[in-house]
Amino acid sequence: MTEISAIKVGDRLVDKTFPPITRHTLALYCGASGDHNPIHVDIDFARNAGFPDVFAHGMLVMACLGQALTDAVPPARLRAFATRFVAITQLGARLTCEGTVAELFEENGERRAKLALTTKDERGEVKLEGSAVVAL
Structure with missing residues (x-):
């Protein structure tokens, strides 16, 4: 990881891999977030909606990115996140x-x-794109 005060354009500041998303993860996120949409936890509901299985909440994926960002940059230095x-x-x-x-x-x-x-x-498919502004 590059020292934040010495960074230059092109340097990678954020780099974190998370464990595979499990049904248990989705259930825990439902409880923590209050988002109980059955598309994320009920396989029958997901299949009836045309999906092969349940899938992760978008905000769970965003939370992973936010955690990776604040692991690399102290939250007090964060000026914008989109x-x-x-x-x-x-x-x-x-x-x-x-x-x-x-x-x-x-x-x-x-x-x-x-x-x-x-x-x-893990296949390299982009799930989320974004930007952040951080104070150096």
Whole structure:
């Protein structure tokens, strides 16, 4: 991992892989988030909706990216965080979250970096894209 004060454009600041998403993970997330949509926990409901199985909550995937980001950059340095959902994350997916420095700039007298963020599964399929601005 690059020291945050010495970063340059192209450096990878965020790099974290999570264990595979299990039914248990989805059930726990339902309880923690209050999102009890059956598409995420009820296989019969998911199949009736045209899916082969349940799939992860988009916000669970975003939470993984947020955790990876704040593991790399102290939360007090975070100035912005935005994401866009790209694809459904299937049960069993092993997510890898990455963030590279896209731009260095100064704003309000503070040196900052804009990060390009992605979350991909083990096949390299992008599930989430985003950006963050961090103070250096």
